[in-house]
Amino acid sequence: QKEVEQDPGPLSVPEGAIVSLNCTYSNSAFQYFMWYRQYSRKGPELLMYTYSSGNKEDGRFTAQVDKSSKYISLFIRDSQPSDSATYLCAMTVNTNAGKSTFGDGTTLTVKP
Amino acid sequence: NAGVTQTPKFRVLKTGQSMTLLCAQDMNHEYMYWYRQDPGMGLRLIHYSVGEGTTAKGEVPDGYNVSRLKKQNFLLGLESAAPSQTSVYFCASSPRSWEQYFGPGTRLTVT
Numbered sequence: 001q002k003e004v005e006q007d008p009g010p011l012s013v014p015e016g017a018i019v020s021l022n023c024t025y026s027n028s029a030f031q032y033f034m035w036y037r038q039y040s041r042k043g044p045e046l047l048m049y050t051y052s053s054g055n056k057e058d059g060r061f062t063a064q065v066d067k068s069s070k071y072i073s074l075f076i077r078d079s080q081p082s083d084s085a086t087y088l089c090a091m092t093v094n095t096n097a098g099k100s101t102f103g104d105g106t107t108l109t110v111k112p
Numbered sequence: 113n114a115g116v117t118q119t120p121k122f123r124v125l126k127t128g129q130s131m132t133l134l135c136a137q138d139m140n141h142e143y144m145y146w147y148r149q150d151p152g153m154g155l156r157l158i159h160y161s162v163g164e165g166t167t168a169k170g171e172v173p174d175g176y177n178v179s180r181l182k183k184q185n186f187l188l189g190l191e192s193a194a195p196s197q198t199s200v201y202f203c204a205s206s207p208r209s210w211e212q213y214f215g216p217g218t219r220l221t222v223t
Contacts, residue, residue: 006154032210043116043214044155051210083155088154090212097162098143098206104154107197 003027006103013095015112019076023103026070030091033065034100040058047087048074072087079110084104114138116215118203124221125193133188133218135203141213143206144186145170146178148199149217155202161186193222 005025013019021035032051036044050056053067062075072091076083086107090100119134135144146158157170159178167178175197177189186205190197198221204212 034210034211042215043204043216044212045214046211049210072177092209094209097160098209098212099145099160100210100212101158102155104152 001026003089004089004091004092004101004103007106008069008104010088010109011106012111013079015079015081017030017079019083019108019110020108021074021087021089021108022028023072024070025072025091025101027091027093027101028067028070029093030035030101031094032092033063033072034059034090034092035103036090038088038105040085044088056092076102076108079108081112084109116203116205116213118201118215118218120218121216122219124223125190126223127194129193130189130191131193131219131220132190133201133203135186135188135205137184137205137213139205139213140183140205141187141205141207143184144180145204145206145211145212146176146186146188147204148172148197148200149202150199152221158188158201193220195222198222 015036034049035047038044086105089103092100145160147155159182164183201218203215
């Protein structure tokens, strides 16, 4: 079983929809939880990170971490066609030489 | 400030040939990583480095070697390429645990 499991998708939604992207994990030592966005044929870019449990909001994006359930989510409000990309969750412990464990990604398409 | 750059962008190799992929970063980051990305398999860590002169194995190191002679450069070598090494290779650098900066990738095909 993988350490990080991500809802596989693909996901297709109409413009303006609320999108929920989810990951579960098994390693209770993870402290930082990140979301990367990867456009087609590009490298991933860090979208948001959260330390420990709780919520973090950045514009239309909200990252949520529930350590008790080992479950993280990324919500996108008022989704736009420019949000169409693959979203990767990632997790790490602070002392792990920066090594992160990545989910396999969920591909999102937002249709105008 | 170019960030993370990778050379080359594309390459086609025949089985058994060798090549070196170059990664360069201008952000003075200590940590650097090489990943491969295959369809449906996410990012898999090949090798990484925690500083100049250091290297360590990641999740899928077999068939690859690395060197970090200068802090800003991280080289990935394939000594004898195999079709199973057909993939997209990403380099990343990081100043801290939760923040990795990725290059644009190298698309490698081994025939």
